[in-house]
Amino acid sequence: xxxxxxxxxxxxxxxxxxxxxxxxxxxxxxxxxxxxxxxxxxxxxxxxxxxxxxxxxxxxxxxxxxxxxxxxxxxxxxxxxxxxxxxxxxxxxxxxxxxxxxxxxxxxxxxxxxxxxxxxxxxxxxxxxxxxxxxxxxxxxxxxxxxxxxxxxxxxxxxxxxxxxxxxxxxxxxxxxxxxxxxxxxxxxxxxxxxx
Numbered sequence: 001x002x003x004x005x006x007x008x009x010x011x012x013x014x015x016x017x018x019x020x021x022x023x024x025x026x027x028x029x030x031x032x033x034x035x036x037x038x039x040x041x042x043x044x045x046x047x048x049x050x051x052x053x054x055x056x057x058x059x060x061x062x063x064x065x066x067x068x069x070x071x072x073x074x075x076x077x078x079x080x081x082x083x084x085x086x087x088x089x090x091x092x093x094x095x096x097x098x099x100x101x102x103x104x105x106x107x108x109x110x111x112x113x114x115x116x117x118x119x120x121x122x123x124x125x126x127x128x129x130x131x132x133x134x135x136x137x138x139x140x141x142x143x144x145x146x147x148x149x150x151x152x153x154x155x156x157x158x159x160x161x162x163x164x165x166x167x168x169x170x171x172x173x174x175x176x177x178x179x180x181x182x183x184x185x186x187x188x189x190x191x192x193x194x195x196x
Contacts (some may be wrong), residue, residue: 005058006066010037012054013070020045020071020123028131036155037164040124041171044117048179051116057104064099064115068092068123080143083134084144087126088119095119113180117172124168 020043023056028037053136055063060080072088096113099105105112134140141149156164 001058001062002058005060005063006175008058009066013067014049014074016047016050016067017074019043019050019069020168020185023047026061032151033155036152037160037167038171039127039164040120041167043177044120044124044168044171044175047120048116048175049182050179051119052112052179052183055105055112055115055159056187059102061099061102061105062096063105064095064119065092068119071123072162077173080139081130082125083130083140084126086127087123091119091122094122094170096169098107106143110176113178114177116179117176120175121168121172124164124171127152128161128164131156 005183020040020148023043023046024035024039029035029040030038031125042102051064051067054067068088069085072085087145095115095118098118099111130140130150135149144152
């Protein structure tokens with residue numbers, strides 16, 4: 001990867017982070033329980049074009065991993081939410097596996113959208129993962145408060161986990177389709193012209 005590629009990934013990951021955070025706060029205004037059901041749904045749908053444009057324009061292996069990794073870094077540095085870095089490393093690895101060969105980053109297929117959908121599907125479990133795996137960590141308890149962690153433990157019943165899973169799958173599929181649609185509609189022809 002060249003320096004300009006790394007800079008592009010940084011810029012696009014900041015945009016993705018801002019969208020994820022902003023839409024997360026927006027859904028929070030619906031109330032605690034409703035926002036947990038759709039915690040990442042809107043961010044997955046709206047953020048998908050950002051990722052698809054990035055991966056198709058850079059066109060090199062590693063874009064998916066670095067994108068999700070950097071978003072985890074931003075959460076760690078700006079909010080102290082270091083478990084999200086671990087979650088996003090897994091998301092980035094799985095997104096890279098979905099992308100497969102390097103040619104898929106540049107090919108006119110839907111791999112970039114699906115890779116993003118898979119990555120965001122993993123990311124969407126951050127509240128659940130933090131609650132069950134990091135919910136006793138003093139820094140996390142202090143940040144989230146013992147009352148909120150207790151609420152989350154009571155909220156994540158098998159039925160609610162199933163509902164959250166279903167919503168995340170649907171949002172990931174919509175996001176993948178939306179990201180691919182936006183790229184093909186507004187950016188694919190420009191890329192073809194610049195290559196000629």
